[in-house]
Amino acid sequence: MATTSLKSHFETATETKPPSSVEREIGKQGLRKQILRKGTSWQTPLLGDEVQGEVIKGWDEGVATMKKGERAIFFIPSVLAYGEAGSPPLIPSNSSLVFDIELLSWSTIRDITGDGGILKKIIKEGEGWATPRDNDEVLVKYEARLQNGALVSESNEGVEFRVFDGHLCPAISKTVRTMRRGEKAELAVKFSYGIENDGYEATNIEGGVSSFSNLTIQLELLSWKSVVDVTGDQKVLKKIKKAGQGFDRPNEGSLVKVIYIGRLEDGTVFETRGSNEEPFEFTTLEENVNEGLERAIMTMKKEEQATVTISAEYLCSHEVSELVSVDSVLHYEVTLIDFTKAAKIIEFDHSFTDDEKHQANGLRLSCHLNNAACKLKLEDYSEASSLCTKVLELEPLNVKALYRRSQAYLKTSELEKAEADIKRALTIDPNNRDVKLVYMELKDKQREHAKYQAEIFGTMLSKMG
Numbered sequence: 001m002a003t004t005s006l007k008s009h010f011e012t013a014t015e016t017k018p019p020s021s022v023e024r025e026i027g028k029q030g031l032r033k034q035i036l037r038k039g040t041s042w043q044t045p046l047l048g049d050e051v052q053g054e055v056i057k058g059w060d061e062g063v064a065t066m067k068k069g070e071r072a073i074f075f076i077p078s079v080l081a082y083g084e085a086g087s088p089p090l091i092p093s094n095s096s097l098v099f100d101i102e103l104l105s106w107s108t109i110r111d112i113t114g115d116g117g118i119l120k121k122i123i124k125e126g127e128g129w130a131t132p133r134d135n136d137e138v139l140v141k142y143e144a145r146l147q148n149g150a151l152v153s154e155s156n157e158g159v160e161f162r163v164f165d166g167h168l169c170p171a172i173s174k175t176v177r178t179m180r181r182g183e184k185a186e187l188a189v190k191f192s193y194g195i196e197n198d199g200y201e202a203t204n205i206e207g208g209v210s211s212f213s214n215l216t217i218q219l220e221l222l223s224w225k226s227v228v229d230v231t232g233d234q235k236v237l238k239k240i241k242k243a244g245q246g247f248d249r250p251n252e253g254s255l256v257k258v259i260y261i262g263r264l265e266d267g268t269v270f271e272t273r274g275s276n277e278e279p280f281e282f283t284t285l286e287e288n289v290n291e292g293l294e295r296a297i298m299t300m301k302k303e304e305q306a307t308v309t310i311s312a313e314y315l316c317s318h319e320v321s322e323l324v325s326v327d328s329v330l331h332y333e334v335t336l337i338d339f340t341k342a343a344k345i346i347e348f349d350h351s352f353t354d355d356e357k358h359q360a361n362g363l364r365l366s367c368h369l370n371n372a373a374c375k376l377k378l379e380d381y382s383e384a385s386s387l388c389t390k391v392l393e394l395e396p397l398n399v400k401a402l403y404r405r406s407q408a409y410l411k412t413s414e415l416e417k418a419e420a421d422i423k424r425a426l427t428i429d430p431n432n433r434d435v436k437l438v439y440m441e442l443k444d445k446q447r448e449h450a451k452y453q454a455e456i457f458g459t460m461l462s463k464m465g
Contacts, residue, residue, distance in 0.1 A: 039103065284297070410445060
């Protein structure tokens with residue numbers, strides 16, 4: 001809906017003659033319009049919008065055709081005016097009316113909830129087209145008052161909160177989702193959207209005033225920081241502090257250059273990698289950093305800066321997992337300096353020198369291994385073992401390929417094949433911690449399998465006896 005500011009005066013149709021200018025008919029009930037001055041904009045109020053106060057239907061239909069600054073005369077038939085009842089003593093029964101109307105401006109009012117619970121009137125338009133999402137952190141100013149003018153709460157210095165978590169009352173978080181940067185709005189809020197509910201009864205507003213009262217809230221969206229749910233389960237969140245360049249992001253096997261600082265929940269720094277002079281370089285999905293951090297980095301753009309929050313379960317077997325409990329979170333300040341996608345390096349293999357072909361072959365092996373790691377996570381064990389086999393055909397002593405293929409074999413209960421790969425890997429690298437761990441897993445499975453076979457054999461013997 002919209003509130004409209006306009007000037008007007010009217011006469012009954014019998015008291016004036018229509019000006020000698022071109023008329024246009026609006027609708028099919030006899031409403032006519034003559035423009036005296038054209039408007040200064042292409043926009044008009046939407047059909048169905050309401051003006052302030054109670055107005056006749058002819059106004060509803062006529063004003064909806066006007067542009068800002070336009071002045072026009074409307075000839076409104078009785079059926080769209082006051083009809084048979086009239087409006088004594090000024091307007092007789094069945095009178096047609098003539099209005100001279102100038103549309104000065106209007107403010108769009110949006111029904112946020114669809115039930116009239118939160119009505120938003122835009123006081124100042126925002127910039128751009130983007131609006132905050134649930135995970136984003138917004139910075140707002142607000143002033144909330146009761147219908148009698150009593151101040152409930154305000155934040156002149158601004159308050160920051162995550163949209164999904166909300167602040168003060170449901171109306172603020174629901175409305176901020178619809179606002180653009182720099183937008184100012186006035187909210188008319190019914191009490192059901194102006195209070196927090198604890199599941200039993202409405203809470204009381206500060207100062208002892210009953211919360212069962214409508215509110216008026218002045219709300220300004222100053223800015224917001226985009227927050228990305230990297231894993232889709234709220235366990236790895238990336239808050240963008242500085243937007244990156246372009247649209248490209250690292251893929252599997254990309255060579256990335258980063259700077260990051262890792263902190264525990266109490267602020268203690270436990271890890272620092274890279275500097276402006278010498279960034280930390282690594283190939284993605286080769287387990288050089290913990291899984292949560294790696295997945296966040298792969299969503300970043302060149303020169304992007306972000307804060308990444310990671311739950312302990314995404315640390316996997318990485319050494320940092322020993323520093324935190326199962327319900328802890330880690331905080332990283334990360335800058336992606338640059339990256340090179342693997343596909344771009346190996347794309348034109350036919351034109352490479354021998355040295356370049358050697359480097360490209362190494363990257364190709366890396367891509368197969370990274371792909372195998374992804375297939376393991378997706379529980380596609382057959383494809384994972386196939387990719388590792390491709391690596392071993394080119395590089396028979398590749399410990400990582402033997403390790404990942406043994407993992408795939410374990411998942412498909414091919415214990416003899418898994419044991420062969422593990423023993424071969426330990427022959428090449430006797431101190432490899434990950435291979436030793438998977439060897440322990442193999443032994444557990446072998447014991448379980450032996451126990452199961454013994455139980456089956458015992459059952460068979462008992463039936464024979």
